[in-house]
Amino acid sequence: MLAKTFKIDVTKCQACQGDLRKVGAVVDGGEVQRYLKHVGLDHAAPPRGPPRFKQTKLDFSEWPEYERLAD
Secondary structure, eight states, X not given: OHHHHHOOOTTBOTTTOOBOOOOOOOOOHHHHHHHHHHTXXXXXXXXXXXXXXXXXXXXXXXXXXHHHHHO
16 A cells, blocks of 8 residues: 555665565554554554544434334
8 A cells, every 4th residue: 555655665774775674563552552553653543533524324214114113
């Protein structure tokens, strides 16, 4: 994805053009936060924004078919 989006070859070192290899992957959210904190980066998720749309309340009393299905 980085190669397509940013035109970056993720298999080559940017400094020396040498081959890079995978060392490991961190997939657990808690471990990611712990690693980011350890290397001095912001480890807290940004606050959640407000919802884009207001949820409307549906009135099913007008639909007798729904009452039959709910039983």
